[in-house]
Amino acid sequence: MATTACFIIVSRNEIPIYEAEVGSAVKREDAAQLHQFILHAALDIVQDLAWTTSAMFLKAIDRFNDLVVSVYVTAGHTRFMLLHDSRNDDGIKSFFQEVHELYIKILLNPLYLPGSRITSSHFDTKVRALARKYL
Amino acid sequence: MIGVGKIKQYSNVLDKPLSKGKQEVSLSAFAFLFSELVQYNQTQVDNIAELERRLEDAGYAVGARVLELLCHRDKGNRRETRLLGILSFVHSTVWKVLFGKVADSLEKGTEHEDEYMISEKELLVNRFISIPKDMGTFNCGAFVAGIVRGVLDSAGFPAVVTAHFVPVEGQQRPRTTILIKFAEEVLTSFSLIVTLFL
Numbered sequence: 605m606a607t608t609a610c611f612i613i614v615s616r617n618e619i620p621i622y623e624a625e626v627g628s629a630v631k632r633e634d635a636a637q638l639h640q641f642i643l644h645a646a647l648d649i650v651q652d653l654a655w656t657t658s659a660m661f662l663k664a665i666d667r668f669n670d671l672v673v674s675v676y677v678t679a680g681h682t683r684f685m686l687l688h689d690s691r692n693d694d695g696i697k698s699f700f701q702e703v704h705e706l707y708i709k710i711l712l713n714p715l716y717l718p719g720s721r722i723t724s725s726h727f728d729t730k731v732r733a734l735a736r737k738y739l
Numbered sequence: 740m741i742g743v744g745k746i747k748q749y750s751n752v753l754d755k756p757l758s759k760g761k762q763e764v765s766l767s768a769f770a771f772l773f774s775e776l777v778q779y780n781q782t783q784v785d786n787i788a789e790l791e792r793r794l795e796d797a798g799y800a801v802g803a804r805v806l807e808l809l810c811h812r813d814k815g816n817r818r819e820t821r822l823l824g825i826l827s828f829v830h831s832t833v834w835k836v837l838f839g840k841v842a843d844s845l846e847k848g849t850e851h852e853d854e855y856m857i858s859e860k861e862l863l864v865n866r867f868i869s870i871p872k873d874m875g876t877f878n879c880g881a882f883v884a885g886i887v888r889g890v891l892d893s894a895g896f897p898a899v900v901t902a903h904f905v906p907v908e909g910q911q912r913p914r915t916t917i918l919i920k921f922a923e924e925v926l927t928s929f930s931l932i933v934t935l936f937l
Contacts, residue, residue, distance in 0.1 A: 616893065655895075655928075658824075660816045679810035679818050680803060680893040701816070708807055709753050718803050718893075726751045 608671065609739055610639035610687040611731070613707070615719040616680060618647060622722045626735035627688070642666075643685050646673045650683055660704075661697050676700035680718070682707065690739065699738035706730055760812065760836070770867045777868070777879060787877045795885035795900075802889020805833060818894075822925065825894050829887055830857055837886070838863045853921040857887070858905070862915040878902045880915050887917055897922040 609627035612620050625636055646666040653662055654677045666673040668687075674696050676684040684700050684707075710722055780793045809832055810818060819825040830845040834857075848854030862880050870877055880902030888900040898921045904913040 616895075654818075655820050658817045658820050660818060677818065678807060680807045681895050682807075704811065704816075705757055706753055708757060708811055709755075711804055711807055713752075714800070718800075724753070726753050730753055 607688060607690050607739060608635070608639075609689075609735065610636070610643065611703075611735065612640065612643055612685050613703075613722070614647065614683045614685060616682060617719055619719060621682075621720065622727075622731075624728065624731055624735075626732055626739065628736070639671075639687050642668045642671065643673060643687055646675070646685065647683070650675050650677065650685070654681065654683075661700060663693065674700075676704065678704060678707070680711075688739065692739070695738040699734055702734050702738070703731060757808075757812070766863075769863075773864055773879075773882070774867070776882075787874060791877060791881040794879065794881040795888065798882040798885020798887075799889040799892070802886040802891075803893045804889075805837070805886065806890045806893045809833065809836060822896060822921070825891060825896055826855055826919075829890055833886070833890060848918075851920070853923075853926050855919045855921075857917040857919070859915050859917075860910075861912065862902075865915060876904070878904060878915070880917065884917055887919065891919070891921075896925045898925070 607627045608629050609625070611624050611626050613622040615621050620640075623640065625639070649665050650662070653665060653675075660676055660678060662675045662677060664672045664674050671687055671689050672691075674686045674688065674693075676697075678684075684703055686696060686700070688696070690696075706727060707722075710716055710724065710727060711718060776797065777790075777794070780790055784790045784793065809828075810816065813832055813836070814828075819828055826845060829842075831841045834840065834842040842857045843860055844856075844858045846856045846858070848856060862883060864882055865879055868879050870879075884900040884902040888898060891898045891900070898919050900917060900919050903916050903918060905916050906913040
């Protein structure tokens with residue numbers, strides 16, 4: 605089934621540190637910018653919502669036409685945001701948890717400055733593989 | 740052949756599983772490493788304040804990582820959204836993982852609303868260090884203060900954290916107190932959240 609999905613990781617200081625188009629559908633040229641625009645617009649909502657609950661997975665917090673934004677907030681307030689059109693909540697939660705583990709491994713690198721862009725190509729490969737598996 | 744063990748060669752750290760963590764680390768190895776850290780920074784700076792700041796920055800990097808790792812490993816992915824929650828997290832969980840025991844005490848300051856103190860009879864990093872008289876109020880506990888600041892800052896509770904010696908009668912070595920002074924926005928938002936819950 606073809607799905608559209610755009611995944612970004614935003615650090616505590618509102619700077620995106622990783623982005624990837626992980627859907628399997630054919631992409632239009634302007635789709636990528638639109639997706640990122642929607643995700644950035646949802647950041648305000650995440651900000652308020654993050655302080656109301658101690659859970660990390662915040663489910664679907666915003667919609668745009670038929671696309672839904674789901675968010676996962678880590679302890680250090682790094683936000684994993686996924687824009688998608690599927691309704692597979694469990695798959696999305698597992699995807700976020702696996703990416704969270706990968707993110708912690710990147711963070712544990714003493715030479716990685718927290719809040720800077722994640723440039724590891726291996727990380728990119730793994731995230732895309734996880735997206736194919738869970739989404 | 741039966742029983743031939745095969746060690747899996749991981750090509751990248753991202754493929755290795757996140758370990759449970761070592762329960763015990765050599766104290767002497769850490770003491771040597773920490774003393775080298777202090778000595779290296781001493782050669783790079785001209786005054787005490789700069790040295791304390793450098794140790795604090797080193798601790799900040801540790802604190803940011805410790806928060807993420809411990810919340811994932813020990814707290815089953817639950818974040819801390821309240822002030823007292825994050826303070827007790829630092830006081831028990833972080834201290835237990837870093838120093839093998841919970842901190843001796845956690846107190847709220849009496850003069851100011853925004854001050855909290857974590858006290859320790861003998862801070863692990865200070866155990867093998869004696870401060871010469873001409874260095875005045877310098878405290879190597881600034882490293883631990885940096886760790887606490889890293890944890891609080893990453894969790895969204897900005898604070899100024901410092902380490903002080905507090906002399907105790909009857910004891911030759913003074914007690915160390917980590918003083919946490921929260922920024923103003925933490926207290927206003929904290930009181931807002933409290934009113935939301937009421």
